[in-house]
Amino acid sequence: MKSYKITLLPGDGIGPEITNVTHNILDLISNKFDFKLNFKEMPFGGSAIESDGIPFPNKTLQECKNSDAVLLAAIGDPKYDQLPREKRPETGLLKLRSSLDLFANIRPVKIIPSLTKASSLKEEYVNKVDLVVVRELTSGIYFGEPKGRIKTESGVRAFNTMTYTSEEVKRIAEIAFKLAQQRNQKVCSVDKANVLDVSQLWREETILVSNNFKGIDLTHQYVDNAAMQLVRNPSQFDVILTSNLFGDILSDIAAMLTGSIGMLPSASLTKDGPGVFEPVHGSAPDIAGKDIANPIAMILSAAMMLKIAFNEIDAGNFLENAINELLTEGYRTPDLMSSGKGKQVGCKQMGELLVEKLK
Incomplete structure (x- = not known):
């Protein structure tokens, strides 16, 4: 059985919420398509400042370098804005990109x-x-x-x-x-x-x-x-x-x-080494913990990871098609509601509905 190592960086704000949803979905997908995913969660951004005093600890860098891909949720929080620039979460993100040459x-x-x-x-x-x-x-x-x-x-x-x-x-x-x-x-x-x-x-x-x-x-x-x-x-x-x-x-x-x-x-790639796959959005600390975040961007980033990093094309396409079907059925997180139309669900429920769709 093929096996892939993923460094998981939940980060800050809504990051842990959308990471949990995506982790569950990837476990299901890997079982369905007969490959194994080994996850190692590491501190990054604000969470690393809290645990290690800096936004990008060397242990996190080494874990990223030793992985087949990095799956990043989001980093940042206004409470860190008063720190010196070198200690802010965004500096850790820039260092991640430069350290892995993600050009x-x-x-x-x-x-x-x-x-x-x-x-x-x-x-x-x-x-x-x-x-x-x-x-x-x-x-x-x-x-x-x-x-x-x-x-x-x-x-x-x-x-x-x-x-x-x-x-x-x-x-x-x-x-x-x-x-x-x-x-x-x-x-x-x-x-x-x-x-x-x-x-x-x-x-x-x-x-x-x-x-x-x-x-x-x-x-x-x-x-x-x-x-x-x-x-x-x-x-x-x-x-x-x-x-x-x-x-x-x-x-x-x-x-x-x-x-x-x-x-x-999105995918951030280098010529030789692990890529980083992450949603385009930020950490949205104002809605963190309210179960209203949209996990789809991170799930689609995981689908990109499956196809680009692991060449698991069928698995990635299957995941993308399931998301399209769910949206066609009218399920929406609050950010996607338009004119009051659609069936509004939270972050966790969107993940649960997708899991059912993927089974």
Whole structure:
């Protein structure tokens, strides 16, 4: 029997709730498809600050490195905002990405027919949406040096540096083009090349990479226009390729096309080593413990893990189809309720209904 090792990072806020639901579902799926999943839960984010004094302990890093995949729920809580930056949960997340060299963040955004009315846009604008945001994840302004704050005669000056090398652009561009080959043969590279030197390099290197993918239609948009186009005509996009900062913003805009950020999974990948699979949403501490969180994004992240990390394609597809069936039957967590329509359920019950569907 095939066996896979998963490091589980429940994190903070609603993280433990959606992790419990997802863990139960993965146990069922693995039994059904005759493979074994070995889970090791580790502290990360705020929970690690409480237990170890830092957001990303070395023991958690080593466990991640020794696993076949990492399944992360969510991290963060306002109560940690007053800590020094190096001790905040978000710093642990950045360290996780850099330590595992998770340079490619893949965020699929596909409308589920039964949820078109839940979108903040009119149904006719979203009913054909099927796109993927490919975001560079380990460089750009979040990691660039120098950064910091200094005192000047006119007050405090803060600064961050957006930086990319040719190789960093090339390797993420290749991911986007290869993905487009499996989809609708279109890549839209998003930058700010009319203003930023770093974006000019981004565009130049992306064009060079495109020469190796003759069948792919490459277009370019400035980031402000791309944000507008995502709410004006989102179905024009197939694969969106962009940098760390721009991808962070655009993927959250794209998330709302589906009706809720609680619906979107993601995968953060490297060339050699375990990937991290996590929902796009945050820890939502304001609703933690109320049993109203939407677990679907994390469950769909688990489905991505099954397919990408373990090549358990049938198991992943089976899980995704079961979710679609459940939503088609009208079951909704509070974030998906539109005009009072649907059968409202909580986080735990949504998981229980899915377990019944999967049996």
